Amino acid sequence: MREVAFIKQNKQKWLEFEQAIFGKTKKNPDELASLYIHLVNDLSFAQTYYPKSKSVIYLNNLAAHTYQKIYKTKREETNRVACFFKTEVPLIVYQNRRYILYAFILFFVFTAIGTISAVHDSSFVRLIMGDGYVNQTLKNIKEGNPVAVYKSGSNWGSAIGITLNNLKVGATSFILGISGGVGTAWILMQNAIMLGSFQYFFYEQNVFWASVRGIWIHGCMEIFAMVIEAGAGLIIGASILFPKTFSRVESLKTGFKNGLKIWASTLPFTFAAGMLEGFVTRYSPDMPIILNLFIIFSTLGVISWYYLVYPFWVNRKLRNTITAN
Structure with a gap:
């Protein structure tokens, strides 16, 4: 599949991700986890067939934000300050x-x-x-x-x-x-x-x-x-x-x-x-x-x-x- 077709095919799904991750629409953790699986598959596909594409960077960043969103509750149960310096800031810097x-x-x-x-x-x-x-x-x-x-x-x-x-x-x-x-x-x-x-x-x-x-x-x-x-x-x-x-x-x-x-x-x-x-x-x-x-x-x-x-x-x-x- 050409990259243009890949993007066209999945664009709407990725926009739905953005809406969910950045607070424009509300989804529960189970729905996010389901979307996350699709996103991971798209990221793996892009890494395999378009390794130097901006699509890989975009999907990797979106996956990182999704990961943070899904595991937010889990992080808050641990030492919040330690999590901030250990995981949150490094991912944002990356x-x-x-x-x-x-x-x-x-x-x-x-x-x-x-x-x-x-x-x-x-x-x-x-x-x-x-x-x-x-x-x-x-x-x-x-x-x-x-x-x-x-x-x-x-x-x-x-x-x-x-x-x-x-x-x-x-x-x-x-x-x-x-x-x-x-x-x-x-x-x-x-x-x-x-x-x-x-x-x-x-x-x-x-x-x-x-x-x-x-x-x-x-x-x-x-x-x-x-x-x-x-x-x-x-x-x-x-x-x-x-x-x-x-x-x-x-x-x-x-x-x-x-x-x-x-x-x-x-x-x-x-x-x-x-x-x-x-x-x-x-x-x-x-x-x-x-x-x-x-x-x-x-x-x-x-x-x-x-x-x-x-x-x-x-x-x-x-x-x-x-x-x-």
């Missing part, structure tokens, strides 16, 4: 992985712009960071402690202040997705350009590795979470611009709900980054380099695994469950 990818692409492009601008314009760093910060950092470099700025204030004061600021930036980036993603991209651009010019400044002063040893102790989780939050904002923007078969309002509701869950999942990482910056980063110059690297790579590894690897594992497990049933 279903919206293209927007996470777009956020990372924008982040790297804007960071490169910041770096290149600093390379070709010696005043650019001062424009971005401010004269006071640059002058103080130059003084710290001369005194042999490039990241001394992180020693200012008390441990708790620094940790709380930094965490609140990061929460504000992340929430703003997410909410501005309502602008069609433009506001989200703007916030990401500001922070990425600042990062690129900031790191080049240390490179220009021949203290790049000293800055890496300090900044990225907390920076891995802080920056990574910022990109994920931007991805959540882009999901809202896409739900407004590209509602697909849904009304724009219904699409926005779904996009906002999914984006909100992804944003909420970054909160533990944001808090952890704040604690590291307030309590650990200030001691980085006196640490053995092995400990520096261990903290940097372990924090990067944990958050990278959760958002870039684990969602694929959860989705594969779901597909195996679907096939088995």
Whole structure:
């Protein structure tokens, strides 16, 4: 069967699924389970005969939503918080992985712009960071402690202040997705350009590795979470611009709900980054380099695994469950 005929033959059934899953029509769990069996068969057929088709992506996403709907009651009987982080968020991240990818692409492009601008314009760093910060950092470099700025204030004061600021930036980036993603991209651009010019400044002063040893102790989780939050904002923007078969309002509701869950999942990482910056980063110059690297790579590894690897594992497990049933 040609793919066009396959889609035409099953389109009405899939639309019925969408209506049931996204709340436009009411079906009991038994009816959903019956529809689910048909959906699984269609997914298996599409995976076999049209493996690179968008139909496979569409049906896989629809199957994941159906699975969540059917087993909602079962999930609520278990630890809701554990289920949220263990299953719900990874599936949503997987279903919206293209927007996470777009956020990372924008982040790297804007960071490169910041770096290149600093390379070709010696005043650019001062424009971005401010004269006071640059002058103080130059003084710290001369005194042999490039990241001394992180020693200012008390441990708790620094940790709380930094965490609140990061929460504000992340929430703003997410909410501005309502602008069609433009506001989200703007916030990401500001922070990425600042990062690129900031790191080049240390490179220009021949203290790049000293800055890496300090900044990225907390920076891995802080920056990574910022990109994920931007991805959540882009999901809202896409739900407004590209509602697909849904009304724009219904699409926005779904996009906002999914984006909100992804944003909420970054909160533990944001808090952890704040604690590291307030309590650990200030001691980085006196640490053995092995400990520096261990903290940097372990924090990067944990958050990278959760958002870039684990969602694929959860989705594969779901597909195996679907096939088995």
